[in-house]
Amino acid sequence: MHPSKDERLITVLVADDTATDRVILEAILRKQGHRVLSAQDGEQAVECFRTERPDIVLLDALMPKLDGFDAARQIKSIAGEELVPILFLTSLTDTDSLVQCLEAGGDDFLSKPYNPVILQAKIRSFFRMRTMQRTMLEQRDQIAQHNEHFLQEQTVAKQVFDNITSGGHVDAEHLRYYLSPLAVFNGDVMVASTTPAGNLMVLLGDFTGHGLPAAIGAMPLATTFYGMVDKGFAMSDILAEINGKLKSILPVGLFCCAAMVEMNFRKNTVRIWNGGLPAAYVYRKDGRVEQIKSTHLPLGVLNNKKFKADPALITMAHGERLYLWSDGIHEARDAEGEMFGEERLLAAFAKNQKPPALFDELLQNVKTFVGHGQKSDDLSLIELLMAPLSSAYVTPGAEQATSQSQLAEWSLVFEVKPSSFAIFDPLPLLLSVLLEVPGLRNHSGTLYTIISELYTNALEHGVLGLDSSIKDDPEGFERYYQLRRERTQAIKEGYVKITLAHKTHTEGGSLAITVADSGRGFVPNERTEQTGNEYSGRGLKLVESLCDALEVRGAGNVVAATYCWHTDD
Amino acid sequence: MSDRQLIDHDTLSTLQEVMEDDFARLIETYLNDSEDRLSAMQKALASGDGEALRRAAHSFKGSCSNIGAATLVAQCQHIESAAANNRLTGLETALVSLQGEFSQVRHQLVVYQ
Numbered sequence: 001m002h003p004s005k006d007e008r009l010i011t012v013l014v015a016d017d018t019a020t021d022r023v024i025l026e027a028i029l030r031k032q033g034h035r036v037l038s039a040q041d042g043e044q045a046v047e048c049f050r051t052e053r054p055d056i057v058l059l060d061a062l063m064p065k066l067d068g069f070d071a072a073r074q075i076k077s078i079a080g081e082e083l084v085p086i087l088f089l090t091s092l093t094d095t096d097s098l099v100q101c102l103e104a105g106g107d108d109f110l111s112k113p114y115n116p117v118i119l120q121a122k123i124r125s126f127f128r129m130r131t132m133q134r135t136m137l138e139q140r141d142q143i144a145q146h147n148e149h150f151l152q153e154q155t156v157a158k159q160v161f162d163n164i165t166s167g168g169h170v171d172a173e174h175l176r177y178y179l180s181p182l183a184v185f186n187g188d189v190m191v192a193s194t195t196p197a198g199n200l201m202v203l204l205g206d207f208t209g210h211g212l213p214a215a216i217g218a219m220p221l222a223t224t225f226y227g228m229v230d231k232g233f234a235m236s237d238i239l240a241e242i243n244g245k246l247k248s249i250l251p252v253g254l255f256c257c258a259a260m261v262e263m264n265f266r267k268n269t270v271r272i273w274n275g276g277l278p279a280a281y282v283y284r285k286d287g288r289v290e291q292i293k294s295t296h297l298p299l300g301v302l303n304n305k306k307f308k309a310d311p312a313l314i315t316m317a318h319g320e321r322l323y324l325w326s327d328g329i330h331e332a333r334d335a336e337g338e339m340f341g342e343e344r345l346l347a348a349f350a351k352n353q354k355p356p357a358l359f360d361e362l363l364q365n366v367k368t369f370v371g372h373g374q375k376s377d378d379l380s381l382i383e384l385l386m387a388p389l390s391s392a393y394v395t396p397g398a399e400q401a402t403s404q405s406q407l408a409e410w411s412l413v414f415e416v417k418p419s420s421f422a423i424f425d426p427l428p429l430l431l432s433v434l435l436e437v438p439g440l441r442n443h444s445g446t447l448y449t450i451i452s453e454l455y456t457n458a459l460e461h462g463v464l465g466l467d468s469s470i471k472d473d474p475e476g477f478e479r480y481y482q483l484r485r486e487r488t489q490a491i492k493e494g495y496v497k498i499t500l501a502h503k504t505h506t507e508g509g510s511l512a513i514t515v516a517d518s519g520r521g522f523v524p525n526e527r528t529e530q531t532g533n534e535y536s537g538r539g540l541k542l543v544e545s546l547c548d549a550l551e552v553r554g555a556g557n558v559v560a561a562t563y564c565w566h567t568d569d
Numbered sequence: 570m571s572d573r574q575l576i577d578h579d580t581l582s583t584l585q586e587v588m589e590d591d592f593a594r595l596i597e598t599y600l601n602d603s604e605d606r607l608s609a610m611q612k613a614l615a616s617g618d619g620e621a622l623r624r625a626a627h628s629f630k631g632s633c634s635n636i637g638a639a640t641l642v643a644q645c646q647h648i649e650s651a652a653a654n655n656r657l658t659g660l661e662t663a664l665v666s667l668q669g670e671f672s673q674v675r676h677q678l679v680v681y682q
Binding site: 019020021024031060062089090091112113114116 | 584588599601627634636
C-alpha cells in the first residue's frame with residue numbers, strides 16, 4: 001500500500017514538562033528528519049495523541065496533571081490493536097521505577113543525558129516494528145476474510161459435489177465401500193452405476209493434491225461417468241472420454257489415479273483397468289490373492305491419441321471378491337511414522353477366516369494400526385462381490401426426469417455401413433433415443449439386451465459369416481474373436497439395418513425392432529436344434545424370452561422383435 | 570569565579586552542534602527552568618512537602634544531566650533520595666549549597682550565550 005513506508009516521515013510526540021529537556025529532544029529529532037509534536041504534561045500528551053496519531057511517543061515519567069505512567073496507559077488504550085511504541089524519558093535508575101514504566105505499557109527507556117545516536121537507532125527500530133505489526137494486522141484481517149470466504153465456498157462446493165457424485169443408486173449386494181468423510185477434499189472419488197445390460201460399473205479415483213483443486217476434477221469425472229454408463233457406453237469409451245475431459249481441464253501436474261471395473265454378473269467376468277492406483281486384489285475362493293497392478297498412466301495425463309483404454313478381462317467365480325483402494329491405506333502411518341504397507345495388507349488377507357468379514361477386518365486393521373489422535377481420514381476402500389443377480393435391477397434415475405419431451409409415435413431406420421463395423425457401436429446412440437420415450441426408460445436394460453443380441457447376430461453371423469459353432473469349445477472362443485477382428489477390418493460390403501418403430505396406446509405402447517443384414521441368412525430349423533448347446537444360439541432364445549413376439553423373415557437375414565410395455569410397469 | 574570545571578564542555582559542544590542557532594535559546598531556557606525548580610524546591614522544603622521536593626529535585630537533575638552539569642546532578646540526587654525517604658532535616662544546607670553551585674554554573678555558561 002505504502003511502497004516506501006520505511007522512508008515515510010516519522011511523527012514523534014515528545015511530552016516533558018522540563019523545557020530544557022524538551023527543547024533538546026525536539027532539536028535532535030528534527031535534525032534527524034522527523035516530524036515533532038510536543039506536550040508539556042500528561043493531559044496534553046493524551047489529547048495530542050488522540051488528534052494527531054503520532055507514530056512514536058516519548059514520555060517523561062514525572063509530569064504535572066497526569067504523569068507519564070497514566071498517560072501511557074491512556075494512549076495504549078486509545079491505540080487499541082495498533083502498536084504505538086512508548087519510550088520513557090528518564091533519569092530514573094532504581095529497578096522499581098523502571099519496572100513501573102514497563103508495566104504502564106512502556107516499550108523502552110531513553111535516559112538523560114540524551115544520546116542522539118542511540119535515540120536515532122531506537123526511533124528507527126521501533127518504527128520498523130510498528131510498520132511490521134501494521135502489515136501483520138492488515139494481512140491477518142485479509143486472511144480472516146479469505147478464510148471465511150473459503151469456508152463458505154467449500155460448503156457450497158461440497159453440496160454441489162455430493163449432488164453430482166451421488167447420482168448412482170447402486171445395489172449394496174455386490175458393492176461395499178468406505179470413503180472417509182474428508183476423503184472428498186483429499187481428492188478421492190468413487191462413482192458406481194448399473195449399465196443398461198445390468199453390469200455394475202465402478203470407478204475409484206484419487207486426484208493428485210488436496211483440497212478444493214483436487215475435488216474439482218471429480219465433478220466432470222462423475223457427470224461423464226453417470227451420463228455414459230446410463231446410455232450403455234462401453235467401459236473403454238467412458239475411460240477415454242473422462243481421460244480427454246480431465247486432460248483438457250486439469251492443469252499440468254494435476255491428474256487422477258484411477259481404477260475402473262465392470263462386473264458382468266451373467267457371465268461372471270470382470271473388466272478392470274488400473275491407471276496409477278495401488279494394485280487391486282482378487283480374493284479367490286481358495287484363499288489366493290491375485291494382484292491386478294496398474295499398467296496405465298493415470299487419467300488426465302495423456303491425450304486421447306496416446307491413451308490406452310484396454311481393460312483386462314478376468315473371470316471370477318461366485319463368492320469371489322475384488323478389492324480396490326487409494327493409497328490412503330498403504331500410506332496410513334502409526335505414531336512412529338511407519339506406513340501400513342503392502343505386507344500388513346497381505347497379512348490381513350492371510351489371517352482372514354470368513355471372506356464376508358474381510359472388508360471390516362481390513363478397515364479395523366488400518367484404524368488400529370494408525371491409533372487414536374492420528375489422522376486417518378483419507379481411507380477409501382471398495383469391495384466388489386461376484387454373485388448372481390438376485391432381483392431385477394432398476395436403472396438409475398429411472399424415476400426422475402419425467403418432464404422431458406414426450407416421444408410417442410415414431411420410427412427410425414439406422415444403417416451401419418462396412419467402414420463402421422470395426423469402430424462404431426450403435427447401441428448407445430439407439431438407446432439414447434429410446435430413453436427419450438418416458439414409458440421405455442424403465443426397460444432400457446432389457447431393450448439393450450435385445451438390440452445388442454440382434455445386432456451382434458446380424459453382424460457376426462450375417463454380415464461377417466462367422467459360424468457360431470466355432471465357439472463350442474473354449475479354445476474356439478479366442479479363435480472366433482480373432483476371426484471377427486480380421487473380418488471386420490477387411491470387409492468392404494454389407495450392412496446391418498436396424499428399424500425401430502414405436503407407437504403408444506392407452507395402457508402403454510409397443511416397440512417394433514427389426515434388424516436386417518446383408519448376409520445369406522440361415523434356416524431357422526437348424527438354429528432350433530442347436531439351442532440346447534452351451535454357447536451358440538443362446539442369443540435368439542434369450543431375445544425370445546424377453547420379447548412379446550419374435551419372427552424370423554426372409555432367408556433368415558431379417559429378425560423382427562416386438563416389445564410391449566404398460567404404464568403400470 | 571572558581572577554577573573548578575562544573576560543566577562538561579564536550580557535552581555542551583555536542584549540544585551546540587545539534588541546536589545550531591537555537592543553542593543560545595537553550596541556555597536561556599535552562600537557566601529559567603533552573604530558577605523555577607530551585608524556587609519550587611525551596612517552597613516544598615519550607616512547607617515540609619517531601620514528595621514535591623523529590624519531584625522537583627528529580628526534574629532538575631534531568632535537565633542538569635542533559636546540559637552536562639555533573640556536580641549539580643550529584644547534589645540533586647542527594648536531595649531527591651533524602652526527600653524520597655522523607656528525611657528533610659538538614660536539607661536546607663544542601664539546598665543552599667546547590668544554589669551556590671548553580672550560580673557558578675550560570676557564570677560558566679555565560680560564555681556560551
